[in-house]
Amino acid sequence: GENVEQHPSTLSVQEGDSAVIKCTYSDSASNYFPWYKQELGKRPQLIIDIRSNVGEKKDQRIAVTLNKTAKHFSLHITETQPEDSAVYFCAASTGNQFYFGTGTSLTVIP
Amino acid sequence: GAVVSQHPSWVICKSGTSVKIECRSLDFQATTMFWYRQFPKQSLMLMATSNEGSKATYEQGVEKDKFLINHASLTLSTLTVTSAHPEDSSFYICSASQASGGGKRPTQYFGPGTRLLVL
Numbered sequence: 001g002e003n004v005e006q007h008p009s010t011l012s013v014q015e016g017d018s019a020v021i022k023c024t025y026s027d028s029a030s031n032y033f034p035w036y037k038q039e040l041g042k043r044p045q046l047i048i049d050i051r052s053n054v055g056e057k058k059d060q061r062i063a064v065t066l067n068k069t070a071k072h073f074s075l076h077i078t079e080t081q082p083e084d085s086a087v088y089f090c091a092a093s094t095g096n097q098f099y100f101g102t103g104t105s106l107t108v109i110p
Numbered sequence: 111g112a113v114v115s116q117h118p119s120w121v122i123c124k125s126g127t128s129v130k131i132e133c134r135s136l137d138f139q140a141t142t143m144f145w146y147r148q149f150p151k152q153s154l155m156l157m158a159t160s161n162e163g164s165k166a167t168y169e170q171g172v173e174k175d176k177f178l179i180n181h182a183s184l185t186l187s188t189l190t191v192t193s194a195h196p197e198d199s200s201f202y203i204c205s206a207s208q209a210s211g212g213g214k215r216p217t218q219y220f221g222p223g224t225r226l227l228v229l
Contacts, residue, residue, distance in 0.1 A: 001170070006153075034217075043203060043220040044154070089153060098144065098205075098218060102153045 002027040004092050006101025013080050014109050021104045023090035024072040030092040033066060033073050038087045038103075047088075048075070080108045112138045114206045116221030123194055124229055131189045131224045133204030139184035140206035144218065145177075148201045160187050194228040201225050 003026040013019050025033075031052040036044035050057045050064045050073065057064050061080075066073040077084055085108045090101040113136040123129050133143055142161050146154040158179050160166040166179035176198075178190040187206075191198050202225075205218040 043222050045220075046217065049217075087151075096142070097156065097159050099156060100146075100154045103151075105151070 002030060002092055002094075002097070002099040004090060004099050004101045006090050006104060008104060009102065010105045010107075012107045012109060015080060015082060017080055019075075019077045019080050019084070019106055019108075021075045021088055021090070021106075022072060023074070023092075023101045024070075025092040025099075026071065027092065027094065028071065029094045032093040032095060033064070034091050034093070034098075035062075035064060035075050036089045036091065036100075038089065040086075044089060077106075080106075082108050082110050084108050112136075112206070112208070112217075112219040114140075114204065114219045114221040116204055116224055118224060119222060120225050120227075122227045122229065125195055126193055129191045129194055129226060131191075131202055131204070131226075133187045133189070133206065133221050135185045135206040135219070138206075138208055140187075140208065141184065142207045143181055143187035144205045144207070145179060145187075145189050146203045146205070148203060148223075150201075154203060157189075191226065194226070196228045199226055199228045 006023045034049035037047045038044040048062050050066050061078045063076045088104045091098045115134045117132045145157045148154050157172045158166045158168045160179045160181040162181045162184050168174045181187040203223040204221045207218040
C-alpha cells in the first residue's frame, strides 16, 4: 500500500516567519494530496489540497507544491501567526483511500 | 461544507464489553466512509474503508472480528469494538467521502471523533 512520510515532526518558528513541511509518498497512482490542520482535541480540517495535474497551488498565506516525478509535496505557510499553531497532516490518495503522514506539530512563537 | 457527525463523543466502558460508534453524513450521501484510530500526538491510522452495501476493506493488522464495521446506508456507518480491552482505548475518527467521479476531488469530511476509554 501507500507509504507517506512527513518531516519534520516538530517545528517552531517565530511569528511572521515562514514554515515548510515536506511529505513523500510511494504509490505513483496517488493523484490527490490534501493537507489537514488539527487542533488539540478537534477533528482534522482540510486547509488546502492539490491534484497531480497541478504543480503548485496557493491560497492566501498557504501554498502547496507537488513534484510528481520525485513523489514529494510540501506545505508552505508564510507570515505565520500564533493561531497557525497546530498539528498538520499531509495525505495521499488514489481516490479510494487516504493515507496520512505522521504529522508535524507546528508552534508559532509570538 | 459538508457535515459529518459522530456519536458518542465520549465513552467509558468496562473491559469485555462492546461499544458501538456511529458516523453519519448529515447533508450529503457518502459513498465511502473511513475509520481511523489516533493515538495521542500521533497520526491518523486508517483502520478500514467501508462502502455502502458491501463489506469493509480492512488495513493490514486490523482485526476484522474485533472491529466490526457496518455501512448500512449512504449516510450511516458504524464501528463496533467487540470485547473491548484497555489497549483499545483511543480516539476513533470517521470520515465520509463523496463520489470522486466526473473530475471532482475525492474530498473527505471528518467527524468530531469518539474518545474511548476501556477500564
